[in-house]
Amino acid sequence: MKETQPPRQLTRFINWLFAPHLREQILGDLQERYIRRVKVQGEASARRRYWLEALAYMRPAFIKRQKSEYPSTVFYNPDMIHNYFKIAFRNLSNNKGYSAINIGGLAVGMGVAMLIGLWVYDELSFNKYHKNYDRIAVILQNEDILGEKQTWKSLPFPFINELKANYGENFKHIVASTQTGGSLLTVGEKQVTKTGQFVEPDGPEMLSLEMVSGSWAGLQQQQSILLSESTAKALFGDSDPMNQIVQMDTDKNAKVTGVYKDISQNSEFHNLQFLSTWQYFLATNAYMAQKKWDNHALWIYVEIKPETSFDKATAAIRNSELNVIRHIENMKEEAGYNPQMWLNRMSNWHLYSNFKNGVADQGPVQYVWLVGVIGFFVLLLACINFMNLSTARSAKRAKEVGIRKAVGSLRGQLIGQFFSESFIVVIISFLIALTLVYISLSWFNDLAAKQMLIPWTNLYFWMFNLVFISITGVLAGIYPALYLTSFQPVRVLKGATVHLGRFASLPRKILVSMQFTVSITLVICTLIVYNQVQFAKNRPVGYSRDGLMMVSMQTEFFEKADVLQSELKNTGVVSEVALSQSPTTGAWSTNNGFTWRGNEMGTDEFASLSISPEYAKTVGLEFIAGRNFSKEYASDSTGFVINETAARLMGFNRQQVAEAVGFPVRWKSKWMTGDIRKQFKVLGVVKDMIMDSPFEKVKPTAFMLFGNPNWINIKLRPQVATSVALPKIAAVFKRFSPSRPFEYQFADLEYDAKFRSEERIGKLTSFFASLAIFISCLGLFGLASFVAEQRKKEIGIRKVLGASLVNLWVMLSRDFLFLATIGFTVATPLACYFLNTWLAKYDYRAELSWWIFAATGAGALVITLVTVSFQSLKAALLDPVKSLRSE
């Protein structure tokens, strides 16, 4: 008889539609009736009947799926969850080495990312302490000088009245202020030097100070002062400071009308330790009010009205100064510089602190980006490792999956199990990371010069962590969860190895070479930063810093300078004393207007420093031509001692410097020569001195005898200990100025401070680089041991067939070396690009030298070899009998 079959499509549909536990019976019944009908009534009729029969089954009772006797709800069954935890912990403790590497690596990466996140957050929230952050600005002035836009913060005194009278409608508050400066505060016996500003009465309200006592209106009275909490504590201890009198410096007495909470470290005003009134400052500094448009001395902060914007307000005041000074006879020259006023909003102050072409441009925001990117990469490395190791390890668990499936696990349960495992590991790492951050935060604060705290109560912090944990957990768990659970138990258990395919290891290889790229880039960066700092440190300084003390002279010393000098020498601990304008470690006074034969423009900016003749000996200037000033020749008052750079500018190169002696130079300066062109003569040439940043070009410098030296340079006798010398010197100063604390600087310390920001970058990058290396090594180590484990049998067979130890070692290490090489190849141009940009901002810089790259490359290879060799040698030394016996 011909085999007939019921309509196949319908059968398939029924098979899909009806509940699994009823399918066999239903289909069997349908088929049986069909076959019988075919025999009795013929196929056509049977087919028709088949449809009707099928239709009769269309009722919920057949379609509804059977509830399992054993509930399979993966996530709610406490026993199963208990079991997942148990298996997860067993797995972790069975492979202690892997677990430690995995958890430790991820924890370190997370910790670093958290630290960096905190730092970036801190930087981005700079100044947000002030409630009116969005509306506060400082007024700046642009001037076109020699084809370049220069930006100044100091504004002319009459401008404040001009602004208030004619442009006040744009602003809610206009607050003129002195520059931040130190003042000596005295209450009874107690004396402290604190930095503060003299501001107009609106200041406290504009800055939204948090008042502990008193109110924002505290500066209405001319002779009043607001103290920060710590200043009040220092002056008054626990007694109530309100309405007490504080003496400021020697000439001012003010009543305390309020105490405010110390301003957050995270603010431009963090060192504002007291606030007094602008009016009081004017009253006690009469010269200020007489200043005209040509002298820039004050700062102006404004808060714009809510309805306007910075751009609108800027447009309104843009020509406010120009419109006035173009009508003033003696200001024609300055008007030619086209002074333009503009508002620099508070959000720019910190992050965009450099000015280029008259707008805020770059600044610390570059570091925020740089460090943020580095942090991201370190985290990425850790995650890559984590995923790499967990996926590599999971292949070993294929059998476990097979058995679980055989005893009845549903796929959903297995997926849940693998995910919960990866989440457990991620959460453990997170907790460790949190602990690490907690422990290392104070150290990191030192390094980054910050005062950061873990924001335990910040919702965003926790949300961020949650998101991060989820992403890492899912990424790490997704491979075993989805791929491994799809295996057929029969195939896995029969011993068929899990076939990962030819390209299965490709992503892993890409990830590892990416790790190499990041670590090698970081290492190159670190080396080059250090190289640059070292290069600048080795730069010839041109004077001797040892035992050189610098003291700023206050006004009361000026007449008594000679006596002071001889008194200091009489102490017996001092070998030389000299006066100078600005300290040796900073050329603070620059002027132009120097002209000579062949250069009548006078546009070159010279550091022009007046000194006393002893200066050269005190700081150890090295003459390469001519002689020092001498008190014996009266004519030396029209002489210059210049540095090499100045000599070169005048047309004398190294061989010709001797000819520079006697070279006539004319100088016309508003401040120094009374705006009259005077004739000078070069007396001597000294070697270049690094007075400013050691990374910049040396300024052409001219020393002269006239002028107002305001610093005392003291050279201690080398055989006298500093601790012995200091009290004696302090005593002399105390005699001359009893009311003032003795403050001094040491040239070597000040000089070292010039490297601080570069050294900080160096420390930060080396910190990150070492972490990156550490994390990569962990990953490498784990992966190498995994590969060795996987190829155990292969190695055994090779050994049996006669492979030598070296053969095997090379075979196992080669792959990793190849990856390291790829990483190096990618990292080199990358690092080159970044560092060229970074180095470009230094005038005095070490060029990128090939040995740094060579050293890094060699180092990377060596580290890779060492890391990998441990595992590959261990595998190669294994007795083949052992590895081949089983199975």
Added chain:
Amino acid sequence: MRRSDLGEFEEVVLLAVAALSPNAYTVAIAEEIERETGNVVTSGAVHAAMQRLEQKGYLRSVWGEATAERGGRRKRLYTVTALGGRILEESRAVRNRFWDRIMPAIRLEWS
């Protein structure tokens, strides 16, 4: 006896199972009822009724042997439980009592 416990079709099916036991399975019952009543009975209707009966505890079922007719699928064989038997007897007794009370004269008038 609660009337709702046993529908008319259910009762027929239950009786059929008892009659065909131990070879009662869906198709056989459907065909048997068809033969006895002359109406077309789908196996789906029978299956559904037996499902309900099984839930009520009047039937129990086990897998039987597979036959080629069924495409190699197993039958599900049904037997009446003790409870099912008592229910059948009860319903029969109720009917019998009523039958006994119907006077023979009236019975004659129907025909």
